[in-house]
Amino acid sequence: ELKVEQNPLFLSMQEGKNYTIYCNYSTTSDRLYWYRQDPGKSLESLFVLLSNGAVKQEGRLMASLDTKARLSTLHITAAVHDLSATYFCAVEKNNNAGNMLTFGGGTRLMVKP
Amino acid sequence: DAGITQSPRHKVTETGTPVTLRCHQTENHRYMYWYRQDPGHGLRLIHYSYGVKDTDKGEVSDGYSVSRSKTEDFLLTLESATSSQTSVYFCASRTRVGGELFFGEGSRLTVL
Numbered sequence: 001e002l003k004v005e006q007n008p009l010f011l012s013m014q015e016g017k018n019y020t021i022y023c024n025y026s027t028t029s030d031r032l033y034w035y036r037q038d039p040g041k042s043l044e045s046l047f048v049l050l051s052n053g054a055v056k057q058e059g060r061l062m063a064s065l066d067t068k069a070r071l072s073t074l075h076i077t078a079a080v081h082d083l084s085a086t087y088f089c090a091v092e093k094n095n096n097a098g099n100m101l102t103f104g105g106g107t108r109l110m111v112k113p
Numbered sequence: 114d115a116g117i118t119q120s121p122r123h124k125v126t127e128t129g130t131p132v133t134l135r136c137h138q139t140e141n142h143r144y145m146y147w148y149r150q151d152p153g154h155g156l157r158l159i160h161y162s163y164g165v166k167d168t169d170k171g172e173v174s175d176g177y178s179v180s181r182s183k184t185e186d187f188l189l190t191l192e193s194a195t196s197s198q199t200s201v202y203f204c205a206s207r208t209r210v211g212g213e214l215f216f217g218e219g220s221r222l223t224v225l
Contacts, residue, residue, distance in 0.1 A: 030211070041219075043203070045214065100172075101146075101158070101214060
């Protein structure tokens with residue numbers, strides 16, 4: 001059974017600081033996704049990571065994937081208040097049908113002025 | 114944004130009553146999914162569909178059934194709602210495996 005764990009679960013940080021969210025998963029996977037969710041809203045896709053060593057960046061967010069370590073990171077550079085949200089990673093494994101995405105428990109990020 | 118709508122968006126019902134949530138997408142996506150979101154658990158997959166009339170169970174399927182008679186509609190049914198099924202339900206769809214997954218706005222269900 002595929003397990004996906006994120007840490008930390010909650011992160012309070014000051015504007016301008018850097019930090020990293022970690023996503024560990026228990027078995028080999030085919031793809032890894034990062035999503036953002038604002039309170040009371042739906043999920044918004046941030047990144048799709050397809051292979052070992054993949055790195056993607058958008059603004060102050062950078063995601064990377066190490067399939068050998070079964071680890072993905074979401075790095076936040078010079079945080080701003082607008083980045084306050086809950087971030088989820090999700091791991092996909094092929095099953096020759098619809099494939100299932102297994103989500104981590106989420107990291108709630110609060111950026112304070 | 115992908116055209117995925119869920120209905121109803123909010124529902125309060127009583128234990129033992131049947132409930133059906135509807136997901137409608139206008140993107141001709143082949144794959145559709147139902148998740149529930151609860152505090153501390155992230156999103157957990159209930160059922161998914163990989164084509165019309167092709168469905169399979171997810172990790173928390175007990176107490177739920179689904180149907181997909183048309184590409185655009187994926188229905189989630191709680192035959193006899195229980196308080197443990199109080200949750201926010203999200204539908205998602207995509208055109209291919211490995212592709213971006215688009216989510217609906219969510220349906221908040223309260224079972225009293």
